[in-house]
C-alpha cells in the first residue's frame with residue numbers, strides 16, 4: 001500500500017535537490033545567506049549598542065583620555081625651538097642642524113647656546 005504523503009515528500013525533495021543543484025540558484029542562495037548573516041550581525045551590533053551605549057561611550061572617553069596622556073610628546077630643537085614631530089626625532093634639526101632636542105617647549109630665543 002503506497003503512502004501518498006511519503007511519495008509527495010520524496011517528490012518535493014527531488015524537485016528541491018534539482019532546483020538547488022542549479023549553479024545560479026546556488027550562487028543566489030549563497031548571496032542570500034551571506035546578506036542574511038550580515039543583516040543579523042548589523043542588527044546584533046545595533047542591539048548591543050542600544051543596550052550598552054552608556055558603557056560604550058564611557059570606554060571611548062576612557063580610551064581617548066588614555067591615548068591623550070600616553071601618546072608621544074612633541075620634540076623640539078633645543079637650540080632654535082623648531083618642532084621636530086612626535087616621539088624621538090630621527091635626524092638633526094632641519095633648520096639649524098642642531099642634534100640636541102628636548103620634549104619641553106624651549107621657547108623661541110630663550111635657550112642658551114652652549115657651543
Ligand SMILES: [Zn+2]
Pocket residue numbers: 077078079080081082093094095096097098
Ligand atoms: Zn634647530
